[in-house]
Amino acid sequence: MQKYNPQKIEKKWQKKWYGSTVFKAQDKSKKKKFYLMVEFPFPSGVGLHVGHCRPYIGLDIITRKRRMEGQNVLFPMGWDAFGLPAENYAIKMGIHPSVSVKKNIANYKKQMKNLGLSFDWSREVNTTDPGYYKWTQWIFLQLFKKGLAHKEALTINWCPKDKIGLANEEVIAGKCERCGTPVEKRDKVQWVIKITKYADRLIKDLGKVDYQQRIKDQQINWIGRSEGAEIEFLLDFKKDPKLNENRGPKGERAAIKVFTTRPDTLFGATYLVLAPEHPWVTLATDQNHDVLSNKKEVADYAKSIKNKPEIERTAEGKEKTGVEIQGVVAINPATGKEIPMYVADYVLAQYGTGAVMAVPAHDERDYEFAKKYNLPIEEVLVPNIIDKRNPPVVGKQFVERKNVHAIVKDPKTGKYLALKWRKFDWTTFPMGGMEEGESAVDAAMREVKEETGFTNLKLVRVLPGQVRAEYFAAHKDQNRISYTTAVVFELVDHTQVDIDQKEKDGHDIIWLDESKLNYENMTHAEVEQWKQKISAKIPAYQGDGVLINSGEFTGMDSVEAKSKIIRLVGAKPTITYKLRDWVFSRQHYWGEPIPMIHCKDCGWQPVPEKDLPVTLPNVKKYQPTDTGESPLAVMEKWVNVKCPKCKGPAKRETDTMPNWAGSNWYFLRYVDPKNSKKLADEKKLKYWMPIDWYNGGMEHTTLHLLYSRFIYKFLWDIGAVPKSLGNEPYKKRTSHGIILAEGGVKMSKSLGNVVNPDDVSKQYGADTMRVYEMFMGPFEQMIPWDSKGVVGARRFLEKIYTLAHPPSHKASAGRSQKEFTKKEDANIAGLLNKTIKKVSEDIEAMKFNTAISSLMILVNAFYEASGNITKENLKTLLVLVSPFAPHLPEELWQEVGGKGLCSQQAWPKYNKKLIKEEAILLIVQINGKVRDKLEVTAGMDQKELEKMVLASPKIKQLVGASGVKKIISVPNKLINIVL
């Protein structure tokens, strides 16, 4: 008796496939092209783990199916091999990174082949290959030539132990990724690429592509576009008024520019805040200036903040600090009032202009700061409510008035005092108009006393801000605009005085639960606002509404007021992004050299294109130097060159590129990997691009995915890729979920819980490994590995093997052969066709788990019908299974005498007619509950069906004497009887 021996089968077919051209994509073909890509890995010393395999297997399934459907599929693989781990290994072991990388690549490739992944290995690329990075450098030169790359002084992360600059992604929880030393800040001149110039297009063009929504959301979020305005605040030098006479080159007075998204609140700007790094602060505190009366204090504060490590400065819940800048004030351009200036740590230097106008009444952070330093808070905006239950009546005049609401809580019951009006079906708080000169508290107490008689009240607080409301006051037959203040009280006791008979007749006194304080129960919609304010931690109102205390803009809608106030003060509408420009310098050895030469006389000069690539020289030591420069800096022979312009002595740039540089454009290289004249041949680009489907990890959404979209757009702009292609590289982007270790924790080397695909393959076979990974759960979902669950996949494959070897199957114990009727044969045919449909659709939707489950159902049905499985049916099954588990079907295909390779068969088509079932299990419900199931013929007449259902004894009994009210019929599925 033969046994399923995956190891033997798999080796055999892998040899056959990889020794042939079955996976090769054709650059010329009449077939439809399909370019499918998974992210290429960094080949680390540890090798692939099962998590890496998930996207590879998933997209391999799609690739194999599309090939069987007759498409010309490009499914390439390569290596993103520059990067820190290879360099760290070199430092530790003294082995050149190119040597360890080569070894790792060989291992990765072997692992991938062991899984039967159908990559086209003839197009393999490697970012560390000079023939490849020649073009990475070429792209940099183009960026430089177009003014998108320049050197800039920046504050970077600095590891004092390793003496090296770190990228943000190399800093983990404020510590150096390599040695764990807390990171410091240091100013360094770095190459920067202006990705922000493309920010708008990177958002807008998301409309053209089919990415999962979560990916689009995250990119939009990351770019963080906000519309607002830059407003100038003139300065008034109090300590040295002469300076007010000093004019700038165009005759302008000294001013501070702020960025704000809320110019509508300008009238409420009561002070100005500068970031500690703001250039004006630096200037005003340097040796040459003496404009502040507390210069030392300001200078010391700014310095202390700048020296603070990033983690400390941005720690959650940290209290804001700041110092007033004395001797100078700013002038609010809307009110003309003098306002104080502060330097404070809560303003970010990198965003906007590094300075903000503080509106404490309407901004949480400003409120917090103003409270701490006792700064004026001026309300200029109120929420506005148009009462939907008592809307203003068209044509009637509006009367403005000031109102109070008294919110009285009985602490014993937790309930709130309210009035139920008899005449109007209203429920309100005790309320009324405020009289001339009366305070809100007095007015509220008066109203409570007049309307309810309660006198013993304890003031809790006056709620901040007013609410504006427009409504029709039926009892006075007038439209009203009310500005209402709310006062919160606690009821001390139930002492009550007699109230006016008119009031008594007007309403009943009721007590409402807190949950009833809403628009459903209460008449005036502003109760919702009050409720929010009662529980609000910070009383700054941040929404839109209507302006108050804003001069000529008072009463105007805040959205409208934005543009009008911008115009009033001559401000500039501005768009700001959270996205920063891309720091492109690294002080590492193992990266692409930046192809620039610095000449004392000519400045930065690009390396002539004919001299590319600038190859990475061999060094003896990979450690960075004491000056924090890359190890290349000490290679004098390499560094010292002639200036390309004046031929005088000059030096090469010794910084290298970040590890994102090579992955920016690798998809273009797959199209034409060996071209030495161009990035890639234009014809080939036109044929293959854009990528039809790109799958990768969510962790690359905001870096790699964004960077590569940007670089592609740039290449498109300069015509390096054909204009006819459109300016988005990826038509469709999907993401897989990561695989967790058993117990739901992260799989990591340090925790020792990494599952190696080689071990799984060794124990169960690669086919089992593939099927299990796809069957575990939804592809895009994070999921824990379950070593017990793997056997389910193996059993599934065993059953298929057994189907093709019926003698051993018949011999198995306890199993009886069934006699099959025609009807059961028809069922098998129906099931087979349904499965073809489901598997075909599920693969495209990446619902691999349900595709496999439907294959399991089919196999179970075949298994039960073992004697009756025709060779044709078995062959169809093999073809359906082969994208998921390609090796076993290949073997069995040969055994049953199939022609050619199973993986080269045509993908089966289903027969619609066979899917339709003749006999249907009709569900009978009574009042929506399942009460009976009847077997009926498909397409029966509805009336007849209803008759039949009502005649069934069970239903007859349940319906009884109640009488049928209504019958709802879903054809061929269900009948619901409503009693």
Next chain:
RNA sequence: GCCCAGGUGGUGGAAUGGUAUACACGCAACACUUAAAAUGUUGUGAGUUUCGGCUCAUGCGGGUUCGACUCCCGCCCUGGGCACCA
């Protein structure tokens, strides 16, 4: 705090308005076996039962509907991303 995804048996999950718990793991009993493994058969949400059923269950509370895991409103919890972005 903001944005996104999710919450269903002992476990991974299926069902996106129409039989909740497909498929698989695990578990239990039985068969085969000297025995074990493997394989097969049967059972497996909870409660109740006169073994016909009945009742309850998809994070919690409401709503829409003949009918809701699915749609709407409010809340709780978990995961991911961003985070003093003015």
